[in-house]
Amino acid sequence: MSKGISKLKSEIEFNKGMELAKANRMLKLLFNHILIIRDENKNLCPKGGYAVITRNGTIYAHPKRIANSDEWFYILVHCALHLGFGHFKEKNPWKLWNAACDCFISRFLKGLKIGKVPNEFDSKIEFMASSEEALFREFQNQGIPPELSGYGTAGDKHCDMIWEPLEERLYQSKPTDWEALFGEGISYAVTQVVQYAANIRIDDEGGVQKLSKAMKARKWFISHYPLLGSLAASFNLIEDPVLCGRMKISVAAINSELQEIHINPAAGLDDEEYKFVIAHELLHIGLRHEVRSKGRDHFLWNVACDYVINGWLIEMGIGHIPNFGMLHDPSLRGLSAESVYDVIVKDLRRFRKIATLRGYGLGDILDTEPGTWDYNKGIGLDEFYRRALITGLEYHQAERRAYLPAGLIEEIRALAQPPIPWDVELARWFDNHFAPIEKHQTYARPSRRQSATPDIPRPRWAPLYGALDSRTFGVVLDTSGSMDRNLLAKALGTISCYSISRDVPLVRVVFCDATYYDQGYMPPETIADRVKVRGRGGTILQPAIDFLEKAQDFPKDGHILIITDGFCDHFKVHREHAFVIPKGNRLPFLPRGKVFYIK
Numbered sequence: 001m002s003k004g005i006s007k008l009k010s011e012i013e014f015n016k017g018m019e020l021a022k023a024n025r026m027l028k029l030l031f032n033h034i035l036i037i038r039d040e041n042k043n044l045c046p047k048g049g050y051a052v053i054t055r056n057g058t059i060y061a062h063p064k065r066i067a068n069s070d071e072w073f074y075i076l077v078h079c080a081l082h083l084g085f086g087h088f089k090e091k092n093p094w095k096l097w098n099a100a101c102d103c104f105i106s107r108f109l110k111g112l113k114i115g116k117v118p119n120e121f122d123s124k125i126e127f128m129a130s131s132e133e134a135l136f137r138e139f140q141n142q143g144i145p146p147e148l149s150g151y152g153t154a155g156d157k158h159c160d161m162i163w164e165p166l167e168e169r170l171y172q173s174k175p176t177d178w179e180a181l182f183g184e185g186i187s188y189a190v191t192q193v194v195q196y197a198a199n200i201r202i203d204d205e206g207g208v209q210k211l212s213k214a215m216k217a218r219k220w221f222i223s224h225y226p227l228l229g230s231l232a233a234s235f236n237l238i239e240d241p242v243l244c245g246r247m248k249i250s251v252a253a254i255n256s257e258l259q260e261i262h263i264n265p266a267a268g269l270d271d272e273e274y275k276f277v278i279a280h281e282l283l284h285i286g287l288r289h290e291v292r293s294k295g296r297d298h299f300l301w302n303v304a305c306d307y308v309i310n311g312w313l314i315e316m317g318i319g320h321i322p323n324f325g326m327l328h329d330p331s332l333r334g335l336s337a338e339s340v341y342d343v344i345v346k347d348l349r350r351f352r353k354i355a356t357l358r359g360y361g362l363g364d365i366l367d368t369e370p371g372t373w374d375y376n377k378g379i380g381l382d383e384f385y386r387r388a389l390i391t392g393l394e395y396h397q398a399e400r401r402a403y404l405p406a407g408l409i410e411e412i413r414a415l416a417q418p419p420i421p422w423d424v425e426l427a428r429w430f431d432n433h434f435a436p437i438e439k440h441q442t443y444a445r446p447s448r449r450q451s452a453t454p455d456i457p458r459p460r461w462a463p464l465y466g467a468l469d470s471r472t473f474g475v476v477l478d479t480s481g482s483m484d485r486n487l488l489a490k491a492l493g494t495i496s497c498y499s500i501s502r503d504v505p506l507v508r509v510v511f512c513d514a515t516y517y518d519q520g521y522m523p524p525e526t527i528a529d530r531v532k533v534r535g536r537g538g539t540i541l542q543p544a545i546d547f548l549e550k551a552q553d554f555p556k557d558g559h560i561l562i563i564t565d566g567f568c569d570h571f572k573v574h575r576e577h578a579f580v581i582p583k584g585n586r587l588p589f590l591p592r593g594k595v596f597y598i599k
Contacts (some may be wrong), residue, residue, distance in 0.1 A: 017072025
């Protein structure tokens with residue numbers, strides 16, 4: 001128990017130190033591009049050290065080392081400054097160069113009073129050399145003095161700068177200019193301090209606010225790119241580094257209901273990168289990605305959409321792809337977002353750790369409370385965005401503007417068709433499995449008579465003999481405590497109506513929670529109003545599925561309709577089947593059958 005508490009406390013202190021490092025104004029740009037790993041299974045940090053850093057920008061922190069938040073703050077900043085100062089140079093011997101760089105960083109941090117130096121490193125730092133190069137030459141000629149040893153974060157016998165990274169970043173398209181990022185961070189921090197001290201906003205036009213790079217990029221879309229012009233005009237840009245810090249937005253994110261694009265000015269993007277980022281966010285909204293998830297994992301769905309959008313933008317040549325948060329894989333070219341999602345869910349360990357424009361493990365499509373859209377505008381939110389993108393496509397093609405990928409055009413044209421309601425899709429499912437019955441005239445049962453000629457019997461229309469045999473299907477109903485009564489009523493009522501209209505005489509019904517309850521065959525008209533729900537326990541659906549598939553009196557080609565809220569175990573169905581679940585929920589596995597989402 002004590003080990004568990006100690007481990008939890010160590011984790012909390014490390015996370016606090018990491019937050020302090022990322023919140024530092026001077027180092028914000030660096031940490032936006034640095035990946036921090038504290039994993040026991042994959043770690044390059046030696047046993048006696050605290051942390052090491054690779055030239056690729058990955059910090060490996062020791063998973064078991066105990067330190068307080070201020071000490072972790074110091075350690076992480078120390079590692080990051082190796083990149084900011086450009087210390088990864090070809091030097092031999094490498095250990096002496098690493099030691100010289102450690103000494104300079106230690107003196108630099110002592111002057112700034114950042115964090116707390118761990119006790120084993122806390123000693124007097126004195127040397128006369130004016131640069132790392134000069135101190136390196138002294139170490140080559142005279143060796144490292146005892147009082148200057150042990151200033152790194154990897155221990156006395158190891159280097160805290162690792163030349164070869166363990167693996168390359170998947171999303172990185174070009175080497176990161178760490179020194180430029182650090183320089184911009186210093187400039188940004190100084191500007192913020194001056195403006196805060198003077199309580200003014202300084203610009204180059206004597207008090208008139210100058211357009212930022214992000215604003216210029218948005219204006220370019222409105223003036224020169226019809227496809228996204230109307231969407232760009234309808235969104236406001238919010239460039240507030242403090243707000244982005246609170247919302248954990250490293251580069252950018254978008255809110256569809258509030259019509260806001262959050263841009264972090266500390267991201268250090270150039271003009272062309274801003275174009276790419278804004279186009280990326282606008283396509284998320286225009287293609288309605290936030291409503292097309294249909295119960296999928298929000299982050300993984302966001303990642304799948306990012307792969308598709310980034311591939312199109314690179315193909316279209318809009319701006320330049322930034323280093324951070326840009327997911328691109330040529331092997332996924334031509335796939336839809338739904339298909340890419342099916343690919344990445346097979347490797348969750350890898351894709352959970354990658355970054356979108358918002359940050360690691362965070363989606364750049366922001367969740368928002370429904371109802372913030374002003375419906376007094378006379379048009380719904382979904383229809384507004386669809387119409388904006390479709391109209392933009394028409395203008396873009398009419399004016400013969402820049403090239404557009406065929407996949408993007410196909411998706412935009414598909415938006416012109418309104419979404420099919422769930423009950424209509426369910427009706428189509430019934431039509432596919434229950435064809436109309438051929439009828440004939442017969443005198444086999446009491447015939448009808450006309451009042452004008454009551455003495456003349458007339459034949460009635462009836463199904464052919466045997467046409468109703470095996471014309472049934474099974475319903476497995478999740479009756480656990482998490483199921484909503486409105487969901488049950490709506491789903492069962494709809495199934496009952498469609499069964500009657502398709503001449504389904506009987507339906508095999510099985511209730512299921514912790515165990516299953518066989519209700520036998522029931523007329524469809526009695527399903528919705530006379531069924532007594534028996535169980536309200538947990539949800540284990542596999543026994544009910546197995547029972548129905550093996551039942552001797554259930555047709556071998558009988559279909560199964562499963563009604564659940566998605567909070568169930570993983571199960572397998574070997575027959576033709578479909579699911580009915582609430583909109584916004586998702587199944588805990590990749591379904592093979594059709595899924596109908598009830599609003």
